Amino acid sequence: DVAIVVAGARAGEAADRESLALDGDADGLIAAVAAANPQVIVLLQIPGAVLMPWRHSVPAILAMFYGGQETGNAWASVI
Numbered sequence: 001d002v003a004i005v006v007a008g009a010r011a012g013e014a015a016d017r018e019s020l021a022l023d024g025d026a027d028g029l030i031a032a033v034a035a036a037n038p039q040v041i042v043l044l045q046i047p048g049a050v051l052m053p054w055r056h057s058v059p060a061i062l063a064m065f066y067g068g069q070e071t072g073n074a075w076a077s078v079i
Helices: 026-036 068-078
Strands: 003-008 040-045 060-064
Touching: 003 026, 026 040, 060 068
Parallel strands: 003 040, 040 060
Antiparallel strands: none
16 A cells, blocks of 8 residues: 655745745654555645655655646646
């Protein structure tokens, strides 16, 4: 079985990022899922560079920058 975790970070005009961390406790969620199931695919929807302290615990990381209204279809095509 494979676990898929989707996480991201938001930014935009008048909403600058305060750090390079993912939003909320996404890092904690990814680390917990990876501890429970080492077969994890992490999908990141991000505006730019992010910190990935869990990167050595997961076999696959896919990142997409803002894809617009076809984001869901693009993810489906990649997976």
